[in-house]
Amino acid sequence: xxxxxxxxxxxxxxxxxxxxxxxxxxxxxxxxxxxxxxxxxxxxxxxxxxxxxxxxxxxxxxxxxxxxxxxxxxxxxxxxxxxxxxxxxxxxxxxxxxxxxxxxxxxxxxxxxxxxxxxxxxxxxxxxxxxxxxxxxxxxxxxxxxxxxxxxxxxxxxxxxxxxxxxxxxxxxxxxxxxxxxxxxxxxxxxxxxxxxxxxxxxxxxxxxxxxxxxxxxxxxxxxxxxxxxxxxxxxxxxxxxxxxxxxxxxxxxxxxxxxxxxxxxxxxxxxxxxxxxxxxxxxxxxxxxxxxxxxxxxxxx
Amino acid sequence: xxxxxxxxxxxxxxxxxxxxxxxxxxxxxxxxxxxxxxxxxxxxxxxxxxxxxxxxxxxxxxxxxxxxxxxxxxxxxxxxxxxxxxxxxxxxxxxxxxxxxxxxxxxxxxxxxxxxxxxxxxxxxxxxxxxxxxxxxxxxxxxxxxxxxxx
Numbered sequence: 001x002x003x004x005x006x007x008x009x010x011x012x013x014x015x016x017x018x019x020x021x022x023x024x025x026x027x028x029x030x031x032x033x034x035x036x037x038x039x040x041x042x043x044x045x046x047x048x049x050x051x052x053x054x055x056x057x058x059x060x061x062x063x064x065x066x067x068x069x070x071x072x073x074x075x076x077x078x079x080x081x082x083x084x085x086x087x088x089x090x091x092x093x094x095x096x097x098x099x100x101x102x103x104x105x106x107x108x109x110x111x112x113x114x115x116x117x118x119x120x121x122x123x124x125x126x127x128x129x130x131x132x133x134x135x136x137x138x139x140x141x142x143x144x145x146x147x148x149x150x151x152x153x154x155x156x157x158x159x160x161x162x163x164x165x166x167x168x169x170x171x172x173x174x175x176x177x178x179x180x181x182x183x184x185x186x187x188x189x190x191x192x193x194x195x196x197x198x199x200x201x202x203x204x205x206x207x208x209x210x211x212x213x214x215x216x217x218x219x220x221x222x223x224x225x226x227x228x229x230x231x232x233x234x235x236x237x238x239x240x241x242x243x244x245x246x247x248x249x250x251x252x253x254x255x256x257x258x259x260x261x262x263x264x265x266x267x268x269x270x271x272x273x274x275x276x277x278x279x280x281x282x283x284x285x286x287x288x289x290x291x292x293x294x295x296x297x298x299x300x301x302x
Numbered sequence: 303x304x305x306x307x308x309x310x311x312x313x314x315x316x317x318x319x320x321x322x323x324x325x326x327x328x329x330x331x332x333x334x335x336x337x338x339x340x341x342x343x344x345x346x347x348x349x350x351x352x353x354x355x356x357x358x359x360x361x362x363x364x365x366x367x368x369x370x371x372x373x374x375x376x377x378x379x380x381x382x383x384x385x386x387x388x389x390x391x392x393x394x395x396x397x398x399x400x401x402x403x404x405x406x407x408x409x410x411x412x413x414x415x416x417x418x419x420x421x422x423x424x425x426x427x428x429x430x431x432x433x434x435x436x437x438x439x440x441x442x443x444x445x446x447x448x449x450x451x452x453x
Contacts, residue, residue: 045349
Protein backbone atom coordinates (compact mmCIF):
# COMPACT_ATOMS: atom_id res chain seq x y z
CA UNK A 1 0.00 0.00 0.00
CA UNK A 2 1.20 3.49 -0.77
CA UNK A 3 2.07 6.12 1.81
CA UNK A 4 -0.76 8.66 1.27
CA UNK A 5 -3.41 5.94 1.32
CA UNK A 6 -2.05 4.68 4.65
CA UNK A 7 -2.20 8.18 6.08
CA UNK A 8 -5.80 8.68 4.94
CA UNK A 9 -6.77 5.32 6.45
CA UNK A 10 -5.06 6.25 9.70
CA UNK A 11 -6.72 9.67 9.91
CA UNK A 12 -10.24 8.60 8.97
CA UNK A 13 -10.66 5.05 10.25
CA UNK A 14 -8.10 3.64 12.70
CA UNK A 15 -6.91 5.02 15.05
CA UNK A 16 -8.23 8.36 13.76
CA UNK A 17 -11.74 9.73 13.45
CA UNK A 18 -14.07 6.71 13.42
CA UNK A 19 -12.09 4.36 15.67
CA UNK A 20 -11.27 7.21 18.03
CA UNK A 21 -14.91 8.30 18.17
CA UNK A 22 -16.11 4.79 19.02
CA UNK A 23 -13.52 4.38 21.79
CA UNK A 24 -14.18 7.93 22.95
CA UNK A 25 -17.94 7.36 23.20
CA UNK A 26 -17.27 4.17 25.17
CA UNK A 27 -15.02 6.06 27.60
CA UNK A 28 -17.52 8.94 27.88
CA UNK A 29 -20.32 6.49 28.67
CA UNK A 30 -18.16 4.79 31.31
CA UNK A 31 -17.47 8.18 32.90
CA UNK A 32 -21.12 9.25 32.90
CA UNK A 33 -22.22 5.86 34.21
CA UNK A 34 -19.57 5.87 36.95
CA UNK A 35 -20.51 9.39 38.04
CA UNK A 36 -24.20 8.42 38.09
CA UNK A 37 -23.53 5.25 40.11
CA UNK A 38 -21.38 7.26 42.49
CA UNK A 39 -24.32 9.60 43.09
CA UNK A 40 -26.70 6.65 43.56
CA UNK A 41 -28.40 7.08 40.18
CA UNK A 42 -28.86 4.59 37.36
CA UNK A 43 -27.02 6.51 34.66
CA UNK A 44 -27.46 6.52 30.88
CA UNK A 45 -27.48 3.42 28.63
CA UNK A 46 -24.28 2.62 26.71
CA UNK A 47 -25.44 4.10 23.38
CA UNK A 48 -26.14 7.53 24.92
CA UNK A 49 -23.06 9.50 23.63
CA UNK A 50 -23.75 8.23 20.09
CA UNK A 51 -27.41 9.32 20.16
CA UNK A 52 -26.46 12.67 21.69
CA UNK A 53 -24.08 13.23 18.77
CA UNK A 54 -26.58 12.20 16.08
CA UNK A 55 -29.34 14.28 17.64
CA UNK A 56 -27.16 17.40 17.75
CA UNK A 57 -26.21 16.99 14.06
CA UNK A 58 -29.94 17.11 13.18
CA UNK A 59 -30.56 20.47 14.82
CA UNK A 60 -30.53 24.06 13.68
CA UNK A 61 -27.50 26.34 14.24
CA UNK A 62 -28.32 29.65 15.91
CA UNK A 63 -25.49 32.19 15.46
CA UNK A 64 -25.41 35.16 17.89
CA UNK A 65 -26.08 38.45 16.12
CA UNK A 66 -22.74 40.13 16.94
CA UNK A 67 -20.53 37.05 16.48
CA UNK A 68 -18.22 36.63 13.48
CA UNK A 69 -19.94 33.93 11.40
CA UNK A 70 -16.80 32.54 9.74
CA UNK A 71 -14.95 32.20 13.04
CA UNK A 72 -18.06 30.83 14.75
CA UNK A 73 -18.38 28.03 12.18
CA UNK A 74 -14.67 27.26 11.72
CA UNK A 75 -13.55 26.98 15.37
CA UNK A 76 -15.22 23.60 16.14
CA UNK A 77 -13.86 22.17 12.87
CA UNK A 78 -10.29 23.27 13.69
CA UNK A 79 -10.63 21.78 17.17
CA UNK A 80 -11.85 18.45 15.77
CA UNK A 81 -9.13 18.31 13.09
CA UNK A 82 -6.37 18.96 15.64
CA UNK A 83 -7.60 16.33 18.08
CA UNK A 84 -8.12 13.80 15.28
CA UNK A 85 -4.48 14.38 14.36
CA UNK A 86 -3.43 13.73 17.94
CA UNK A 87 -5.40 10.48 18.08
CA UNK A 88 -3.99 9.40 14.70
CA UNK A 89 -0.43 9.69 16.03
CA UNK A 90 -1.07 7.13 18.80
CA UNK A 91 0.90 3.97 17.85
CA UNK A 92 -1.96 1.58 18.62
CA UNK A 93 -1.68 -1.97 17.26
CA UNK A 94 -3.04 -2.07 13.71
CA UNK A 95 -2.31 1.57 12.99
CA UNK A 96 -1.25 1.88 9.33
CA UNK A 97 0.82 5.00 10.11
CA UNK A 98 4.58 4.73 10.67
CA UNK A 99 5.76 6.35 13.88
CA UNK A 100 8.37 9.06 13.21
CA UNK A 101 10.93 10.92 15.30
CA UNK A 102 9.39 13.78 17.31
CA UNK A 103 5.77 12.66 17.08
CA UNK A 104 5.40 13.07 20.87
CA UNK A 105 6.07 16.80 20.50
CA UNK A 106 3.58 17.10 17.62
CA UNK A 107 0.99 15.25 19.68
CA UNK A 108 1.48 17.47 22.75
CA UNK A 109 1.05 20.50 20.49
CA UNK A 110 -2.12 19.13 18.89
CA UNK A 111 -3.56 18.40 22.35
CA UNK A 112 -3.08 22.07 23.28
CA UNK A 113 -5.01 23.37 20.25
CA UNK A 114 -8.52 22.69 21.67
CA UNK A 115 -7.68 24.86 24.70
CA UNK A 116 -6.94 27.85 22.46
CA UNK A 117 -10.04 27.08 20.41
CA UNK A 118 -12.15 27.06 23.58
CA UNK A 119 -10.73 30.41 24.66
CA UNK A 120 -11.42 31.91 21.22
CA UNK A 121 -14.89 30.33 21.06
CA UNK A 122 -15.79 31.89 24.38
CA UNK A 123 -14.64 35.33 23.32
CA UNK A 124 -16.18 35.46 19.85
CA UNK A 125 -19.62 34.33 21.00
CA UNK A 126 -20.01 37.57 23.02
CA UNK A 127 -21.85 36.01 25.91
CA UNK A 128 -20.91 37.04 29.42
CA UNK A 129 -20.87 33.45 30.68
CA UNK A 130 -18.84 32.24 27.71
CA UNK A 131 -16.26 34.98 28.25
CA UNK A 132 -15.92 34.14 31.94
CA UNK A 133 -15.49 30.49 30.91
CA UNK A 134 -12.87 31.44 28.33
CA UNK A 135 -10.82 33.47 30.80
CA UNK A 136 -11.01 30.64 33.32
CA UNK A 137 -9.91 28.19 30.63
CA UNK A 138 -6.89 30.38 29.91
CA UNK A 139 -5.92 30.59 33.58
CA UNK A 140 -6.41 26.89 34.27
CA UNK A 141 -4.33 25.96 31.22
CA UNK A 142 -1.52 28.14 32.63
CA UNK A 143 -1.71 26.28 35.91
CA UNK A 144 -1.60 22.67 34.68
CA UNK A 145 0.69 22.95 31.65
CA UNK A 146 3.87 23.57 33.66
CA UNK A 147 3.79 20.30 35.67
CA UNK A 148 2.27 18.35 32.75
CA UNK A 149 4.92 19.25 30.18
CA UNK A 150 7.74 18.98 32.73
CA UNK A 151 6.60 15.51 33.75
CA UNK A 152 5.88 14.12 30.28
CA UNK A 153 9.17 15.38 28.84
CA UNK A 154 11.05 13.57 31.60
CA UNK A 155 10.46 10.28 29.79
CA UNK A 156 12.16 11.27 26.49
CA UNK A 157 14.98 12.67 28.63
CA UNK A 158 15.50 9.23 30.08
CA UNK A 159 14.85 7.13 26.97
CA UNK A 160 16.72 9.47 24.63
CA UNK A 161 14.04 9.61 21.94
CA UNK A 162 10.92 11.62 21.12
CA UNK A 163 9.36 8.80 19.10
CA UNK A 164 6.24 7.25 20.62
CA UNK A 165 7.05 3.64 19.58
CA UNK A 166 10.47 3.90 21.27
CA UNK A 167 8.83 5.31 24.41
CA UNK A 168 6.27 2.48 24.39
CA UNK A 169 9.07 -0.11 24.11
CA UNK A 170 11.26 1.42 26.82
CA UNK A 171 11.55 -0.51 30.11
CA UNK A 172 9.75 0.95 33.12
CA UNK A 173 11.87 2.65 35.80
CA UNK A 174 10.98 4.31 39.15
CA UNK A 175 10.73 7.70 37.40
CA UNK A 176 7.65 6.45 35.58
CA UNK A 177 5.74 6.22 38.86
CA UNK A 178 6.31 9.93 39.57
CA UNK A 179 5.43 10.92 36.01
CA UNK A 180 2.26 8.80 36.06
CA UNK A 181 1.25 10.44 39.33
CA UNK A 182 1.61 13.95 37.84
CA UNK A 183 -0.21 12.80 34.68
CA UNK A 184 -3.21 11.59 36.71
CA UNK A 185 -3.22 14.74 38.84
CA UNK A 186 -3.29 16.92 35.72
CA UNK A 187 -5.95 14.98 33.79
CA UNK A 188 -9.03 16.43 35.63
CA UNK A 189 -7.99 19.97 34.70
CA UNK A 190 -7.18 18.99 31.11
CA UNK A 191 -10.56 17.30 30.65
CA UNK A 192 -12.51 19.90 32.66
CA UNK A 193 -13.72 17.47 35.29
CA UNK A 194 -14.17 17.98 39.03
CA UNK A 195 -12.37 19.22 41.13
CA UNK A 196 -11.01 21.49 38.36
CA UNK A 197 -14.10 21.80 36.14
CA UNK A 198 -13.70 25.56 36.36
CA UNK A 199 -14.14 26.57 32.68
CA UNK A 200 -17.44 24.70 32.24
CA UNK A 201 -18.80 24.99 35.80
CA UNK A 202 -22.43 24.20 35.08
CA UNK A 203 -23.96 25.75 38.20
CA UNK A 204 -22.00 29.00 37.97
CA UNK A 205 -21.39 29.87 34.32
CA UNK A 206 -23.73 27.36 32.64
CA UNK A 207 -21.60 25.67 29.96
CA UNK A 208 -18.63 28.01 29.77
CA UNK A 209 -17.13 28.70 26.34
CA UNK A 210 -19.61 26.47 24.48
CA UNK A 211 -22.67 28.23 25.85
CA UNK A 212 -23.71 29.89 22.56
CA UNK A 213 -22.94 26.87 20.41
CA UNK A 214 -25.77 24.55 19.43
CA UNK A 215 -26.64 21.86 16.93
CA UNK A 216 -23.90 20.37 14.70
CA UNK A 217 -21.25 22.79 15.98
CA UNK A 218 -21.82 21.68 19.58
CA UNK A 219 -21.71 18.08 18.30
CA UNK A 220 -18.23 18.73 16.88
CA UNK A 221 -17.10 20.18 20.22
CA UNK A 222 -18.44 17.15 22.08
CA UNK A 223 -16.76 14.80 19.60
CA UNK A 224 -13.45 16.60 19.95
CA UNK A 225 -13.72 16.31 23.72
CA UNK A 226 -14.30 12.55 23.36
CA UNK A 227 -11.30 12.24 21.03
CA UNK A 228 -9.20 14.28 23.44
CA UNK A 229 -10.13 11.85 26.20
CA UNK A 230 -8.93 9.01 23.92
CA UNK A 231 -5.70 10.82 23.07
CA UNK A 232 -4.82 11.58 26.70
CA UNK A 233 -5.75 8.19 28.16
CA UNK A 234 -4.12 6.52 25.14
CA UNK A 235 -0.91 8.49 25.72
CA UNK A 236 -1.05 7.39 29.36
CA UNK A 237 -1.44 3.74 28.29
CA UNK A 238 1.41 3.96 25.76
CA UNK A 239 3.82 5.60 28.18
CA UNK A 240 3.09 3.58 31.31
CA UNK A 241 1.91 0.11 30.25
CA UNK A 242 4.65 -2.55 30.30
CA UNK A 243 5.55 -3.89 26.86
CA UNK A 244 3.71 -7.03 25.68
CA UNK A 245 4.82 -8.93 22.55
CA UNK A 246 1.41 -10.06 21.32
CA UNK A 247 -0.47 -7.31 19.41
CA UNK A 248 -3.92 -8.50 20.53
CA UNK A 249 -2.90 -8.58 24.17
CA UNK A 250 -1.33 -5.13 23.72
CA UNK A 251 -4.57 -3.74 22.28
CA UNK A 252 -6.59 -5.31 25.10
CA UNK A 253 -4.11 -3.97 27.66
CA UNK A 254 -4.31 -0.44 26.23
CA UNK A 255 -8.11 -0.56 26.34
CA UNK A 256 -8.10 -1.78 29.95
CA UNK A 257 -5.67 0.95 31.02
CA UNK A 258 -7.71 3.63 29.21
CA UNK A 259 -10.95 2.47 30.84
CA UNK A 260 -9.24 2.32 34.23
CA UNK A 261 -7.92 5.89 33.89
CA UNK A 262 -11.31 7.20 32.71
CA UNK A 263 -13.01 5.42 35.63
CA UNK A 264 -10.48 6.79 38.11
CA UNK A 265 -11.18 10.31 36.81
CA UNK A 266 -14.91 9.76 37.39
CA UNK A 267 -14.27 8.54 40.92
CA UNK A 268 -12.19 11.66 41.61
CA UNK A 269 -14.89 13.83 40.00
CA UNK A 270 -17.73 12.34 42.01
CA UNK A 271 -15.80 12.43 45.30
CA UNK A 272 -14.77 16.09 45.12
CA UNK A 273 -16.43 19.49 44.91
CA UNK A 274 -15.36 22.22 42.53
CA UNK A 275 -12.22 24.03 43.61
CA UNK A 276 -11.31 27.58 42.65
CA UNK A 277 -8.62 29.06 40.42
CA UNK A 278 -6.29 30.04 43.27
CA UNK A 279 -6.31 26.52 44.66
CA UNK A 280 -5.76 25.08 41.16
CA UNK A 281 -2.69 27.31 40.74
CA UNK A 282 -1.32 26.48 44.18
CA UNK A 283 -1.93 22.76 43.69
CA UNK A 284 -0.39 22.49 40.24
CA UNK A 285 2.45 24.98 40.59
CA UNK A 286 3.60 23.74 44.00
CA UNK A 287 2.62 20.07 44.41
CA UNK A 288 2.59 19.14 40.72
CA UNK A 289 5.75 20.99 39.77
CA UNK A 290 7.59 19.66 42.84
CA UNK A 291 6.86 16.05 41.86
CA UNK A 292 7.77 16.79 38.23
CA UNK A 293 11.05 18.41 39.33
CA UNK A 294 11.91 15.38 41.47
CA UNK A 295 11.19 13.18 38.42
CA UNK A 296 13.52 15.27 36.24
CA UNK A 297 16.31 15.16 38.84
CA UNK A 298 15.97 11.38 39.23
CA UNK A 299 15.93 10.95 35.45
CA UNK A 300 19.06 13.08 34.97
CA UNK A 301 21.04 11.52 37.83
CA UNK A 302 19.82 7.93 37.39
CA UNK B 303 -31.45 9.93 3.10
CA UNK B 304 -34.30 7.93 4.58
CA UNK B 305 -31.79 6.18 6.86
CA UNK B 306 -30.37 9.49 8.08
CA UNK B 307 -33.86 10.81 8.72
CA UNK B 308 -34.97 7.78 10.72
CA UNK B 309 -31.66 7.80 12.64
CA UNK B 310 -32.25 11.44 13.55
CA UNK B 311 -35.80 10.66 14.67
CA UNK B 312 -34.61 7.73 16.75
CA UNK B 313 -31.85 9.75 18.38
CA UNK B 314 -34.22 12.62 19.19
CA UNK B 315 -36.41 10.22 21.12
CA UNK B 316 -33.39 8.83 22.95
CA UNK B 317 -31.66 12.07 23.88
CA UNK B 318 -33.97 15.02 24.59
CA UNK B 319 -32.21 17.77 26.55
CA UNK B 320 -34.35 19.92 28.79
CA UNK B 321 -34.33 23.60 29.69
CA UNK B 322 -36.35 24.63 32.76
CA UNK B 323 -38.06 28.02 32.72
CA UNK B 324 -39.94 29.42 35.70
CA UNK B 325 -42.39 32.16 34.68
CA UNK B 326 -43.38 33.27 38.16
CA UNK B 327 -44.32 29.90 39.57
CA UNK B 328 -44.97 29.49 43.32
CA UNK B 329 -41.97 27.05 43.34
CA UNK B 330 -44.25 24.06 43.98
CA UNK B 331 -43.72 22.64 40.50
CA UNK B 332 -39.99 23.44 40.63
CA UNK B 333 -39.66 21.45 43.84
CA UNK B 334 -41.33 18.54 42.05
CA UNK B 335 -38.93 18.93 39.11
CA UNK B 336 -35.82 18.54 41.27
CA UNK B 337 -36.55 14.87 42.20
CA UNK B 338 -36.65 14.02 38.47
CA UNK B 339 -32.88 14.59 38.44
CA UNK B 340 -32.24 12.86 41.75
CA UNK B 341 -31.46 9.16 42.45
CA UNK B 342 -35.07 8.05 42.86
CA UNK B 343 -36.36 9.13 39.46
CA UNK B 344 -33.09 9.90 37.53
CA UNK B 345 -34.23 10.99 34.06
CA UNK B 346 -30.68 10.55 32.76
CA UNK B 347 -31.44 6.83 32.30
CA UNK B 348 -33.94 7.95 29.61
CA UNK B 349 -31.17 9.99 27.98
CA UNK B 350 -32.56 13.31 29.24
CA UNK B 351 -30.13 15.95 30.44
CA UNK B 352 -30.78 19.25 32.18
CA UNK B 353 -29.01 21.94 30.16
CA UNK B 354 -28.20 25.42 31.34
CA UNK B 355 -28.24 27.07 27.94
CA UNK B 356 -31.35 27.25 25.72
CA UNK B 357 -29.04 26.83 22.69
CA UNK B 358 -28.41 23.22 23.73
CA UNK B 359 -32.00 22.30 24.62
CA UNK B 360 -34.70 20.34 22.76
CA UNK B 361 -37.53 20.58 25.29
CA UNK B 362 -38.62 23.84 26.92
CA UNK B 363 -40.27 23.03 30.24
CA UNK B 364 -42.35 25.94 31.54
CA UNK B 365 -43.81 26.34 35.01
CA UNK B 366 -45.81 29.25 36.39
CA UNK B 367 -48.73 31.42 35.25
CA UNK B 368 -46.65 33.69 32.90
CA UNK B 369 -46.40 36.83 35.03
CA UNK B 370 -46.19 40.03 32.98
CA UNK B 371 -42.41 40.66 33.48
CA UNK B 372 -41.70 37.13 32.21
CA UNK B 373 -43.35 37.47 28.79
CA UNK B 374 -40.34 38.98 27.03
CA UNK B 375 -37.76 36.52 28.48
CA UNK B 376 -40.15 33.66 27.64
CA UNK B 377 -40.40 34.65 23.96
CA UNK B 378 -36.65 35.37 23.85
CA UNK B 379 -35.72 31.95 25.26
CA UNK B 380 -38.25 30.19 23.00
CA UNK B 381 -36.62 31.80 19.97
CA UNK B 382 -33.13 30.84 21.15
CA UNK B 383 -33.90 27.12 21.25
CA UNK B 384 -32.86 25.63 17.90
CA UNK B 385 -35.45 23.76 15.82
CA UNK B 386 -36.87 21.12 16.21
CA UNK B 387 -38.22 21.89 19.69
CA UNK B 388 -41.10 20.94 21.97
CA UNK B 389 -42.78 22.90 24.78
CA UNK B 390 -44.05 21.18 27.93
CA UNK B 391 -46.30 23.15 30.30
CA UNK B 392 -45.91 21.73 33.82
CA UNK B 393 -48.70 22.27 36.35
CA UNK B 394 -52.08 23.89 36.16
CA UNK B 395 -50.74 27.46 36.07
CA UNK B 396 -49.43 27.60 32.47
CA UNK B 397 -52.52 25.70 31.28
CA UNK B 398 -55.20 27.88 32.87
CA UNK B 399 -53.75 30.31 35.40
CA UNK B 400 -55.01 28.06 38.21
CA UNK B 401 -55.66 30.07 41.40
CA UNK B 402 -54.11 33.16 39.81
CA UNK B 403 -56.57 33.21 36.88
CA UNK B 404 -58.03 36.67 36.35
CA UNK B 405 -55.26 38.46 38.22
CA UNK B 406 -54.13 41.65 36.46
CA UNK B 407 -50.43 40.69 36.81
CA UNK B 408 -50.77 37.26 35.19
CA UNK B 409 -50.99 36.51 31.45
CA UNK B 410 -51.88 32.78 31.54
CA UNK B 411 -52.56 30.61 29.58
CA UNK B 412 -49.14 29.95 28.09
CA UNK B 413 -50.45 29.04 24.62
CA UNK B 414 -51.34 32.68 23.97
CA UNK B 415 -47.59 33.24 23.47
CA UNK B 416 -45.93 30.03 22.29
CA UNK B 417 -47.31 26.72 20.92
CA UNK B 418 -47.57 24.13 23.69
CA UNK B 419 -47.20 20.43 22.80
CA UNK B 420 -47.75 18.68 26.14
CA UNK B 421 -49.70 19.76 29.23
CA UNK B 422 -48.81 18.07 32.52
CA UNK B 423 -51.78 18.54 34.90
CA UNK B 424 -51.54 18.91 38.66
CA UNK B 425 -50.95 21.52 41.32
CA UNK B 426 -48.16 20.50 41.65
CA UNK B 427 -47.90 17.37 39.44
CA UNK B 428 -46.07 14.35 40.86
CA UNK B 429 -42.57 13.62 39.46
CA UNK B 430 -43.92 10.46 37.78
CA UNK B 431 -46.47 12.58 35.89
CA UNK B 432 -43.77 15.04 34.81
CA UNK B 433 -41.60 12.15 33.52
CA UNK B 434 -44.59 10.73 31.61
CA UNK B 435 -45.09 14.16 30.04
CA UNK B 436 -41.41 14.38 29.12
CA UNK B 437 -41.56 10.93 27.47
CA UNK B 438 -44.61 12.02 25.47
CA UNK B 439 -42.72 15.21 24.54
CA UNK B 440 -39.73 13.21 23.30
CA UNK B 441 -42.06 11.16 21.07
CA UNK B 442 -43.51 14.38 19.63
CA UNK B 443 -39.96 15.68 19.19
CA UNK B 444 -38.95 12.62 17.18
CA UNK B 445 -41.87 13.14 14.79
CA UNK B 446 -40.88 16.73 14.05
CA UNK B 447 -38.28 17.45 11.40
CA UNK B 448 -35.94 20.38 10.90
CA UNK B 449 -37.20 21.19 7.37
CA UNK B 450 -40.90 21.28 8.31
CA UNK B 451 -40.21 23.40 11.38
CA UNK B 452 -38.29 26.03 9.48
CA UNK B 453 -40.91 26.55 6.78
